[in-house]
Amino acid sequence: MSRAVRYSEFGDADVLQVVEVETPQAGPGQVRVAVRAAGLNPYDYKVRRGEYGKVRPLPSGQGSEFAGTVDQLGPGITTVTVGQEVLGWTSFAAQAEYVLVPEDTLAPKPANLDWAVAGGIGLVGNTAKRATDAMRLTPDDTVLVTAAAGGVGLLCVQFARSVGAAVVATASETNHEFLRGLGAIPVAYGVGQLERARAAAPAGYTAMLDSAGRDGVLLGLDLGIHPSRINSIAYQPGAEEFGISTIGGGKKTTAELAWLARSAAHGSLQFPIRATFPLDRVQDAYRLLEKRHGLGKIVLTMP
Ligand SMILES: NC(=O)c1ccc[n+]([C@@H]2O[C@H](COP(=O)([O-])OP(=O)(O)OC[C@H]3O[C@@H](n4cnc5c(N)ncnc54)[C@H](OP(=O)(O)O)[C@@H]3O)[C@@H](O)[C@H]2O)c1
Incomplete structure (x- = not known):
């Protein structure tokens, strides 16, 4: 037994x-x-x-x-x-x-x-990789990542940074230092988040990776990010409601799992x-x- x-x-x-x-x-x-x-x-x-x-x-x-x-x-x-x-x-x-x-x-x-x-x-790694890859980010992108201290969000930050995109990341203040260490600009979510997010990227945003849900998506839309450039793993109805993309976890391969494990062991992924x-x-x-x-x-x- x-x-x-x-x-x-x-x-x-x-x-x-x-x-x-x-x-x-x-x-x-x-x-x-x-x-x-x-x-x-x-x-x-x-x-x-x-x-x-x-x-x-x-x-x-x-x-x-x-x-x-x-x-x-x-x-x-x-x-x-x-x-x-x-x-x-x-x-x-x-x-x-x-x-x-x-x-x-x-x-x-x-x-x-x-x-x-x-x-x-395993699961958050697969989700964050697929969600980030779906946005085909480049060094010209400025990306808003919401719920950036969560299991998925913190990997989205790193995958977006690894292709050279600028990242603004929403999280509670206690998590800001960690996100700064990943090369992101942290902003607190909640009351006043729209102004803070605007101030963090004065030239505006070109993409968003959302793990926060409907409120996260609304923040992206309020910031003027085109719905086709918003990918939410936490608000599936957003596809119909706002025309955003909702690509999250899916097809898994052992090669991907092995790569996640090697990257974490090596320290290239925190x-x-x-x-x-x-x-x-x-x-x-x-x-x-x-x-x-x-x-x-x-x-x-x-x-
Ligand atoms: N579609 C898919 O394939 C897929 C796969 C995996 C997960 N998901 C979904 O994605 C979401 C995140 O998953 P996870 O594993 O990353 O969760 P998690 O590790 O539990 O993350 C929670 C994070 O959410 C943040 N948070 C809480 N309220 C927030 C708000 N109002 N605005 C912004 N951030 C907020 C917290 O940040 P602070 O600590 O900084 O406050 C915390 O770090 C869940 O809804 C999950 O169901 C979807």
Whole structure:
């Protein structure tokens, strides 16, 4: 037997339980990974609260990304070996002591990469890369990145800076120093944000990467950014309502996952961890995430 996060009804973090389950056994084409770290994402709690409709079969597992050690191979596995440290993606299953996945969802974990970073970078990395690439930024762009201290936003800032674009980033003041260190101009969101954002880029903006939601998109529109140059991962109805683009996470490749891991290990990508919690404290971990404030990623870790 082993432990896994489950919920049997939709609701707030109180419905999350850590239960004993049969330890999964690797079948043909499957790899079993002993999980060391599994990231939290807002998608998890939005589904669990029923915000996308009560569409999950219950009881449901939780978690889309993990890092751990390969500990069992089903027949036909050729690209990973028992004992190898890996990171990977899955669906509603990562927050458990063991996950079963196909081998093409795994990438090698660099030895010097922190477990929490490895277990938390997969989903936000894929999302931020696709969202930023979709805008085809150049050094001539001045980009507004909203919710820039969040898991996705802080990577969008770095991807935009890496192509030479100027970046203005909205965040609470406590996160400004970090964003400055990434080469962005930080501005506080909230009352007066329009004036502050204007002052930060007097020549105006050419693009926006939004992770804040409808209010973020409205800020971009108020700043005169053309809707076709606004990409929001946090307000899907904006496509119909405002004609903006809503390109976020999607097709994932192990090459991309390996690149994210190498970049974080090398330090060319910064990926701060806001907090780690043991599996047993999954409720507390989500209560913190659901406050929607703080720098970086929250991750469950297992010894
Ligand atoms: N479409 C997709 O594929 C996709 C994929 C991943 C995530 N998402 C969505 O993208 C959003 C962000 O995800 P995440 O993982 O980055 O979340 P997160 O790590 O929880 O980020 C929360 C951040 O939001 C900031 N924030 C809170 N209220 C704000 C406001 N009113 N204006 C500006 N910033 C505000 C906070 O900044 P301060 O701490 O500085 O206050 C905090 O750093 C979520 O809605 C998530 O569901 C979509």
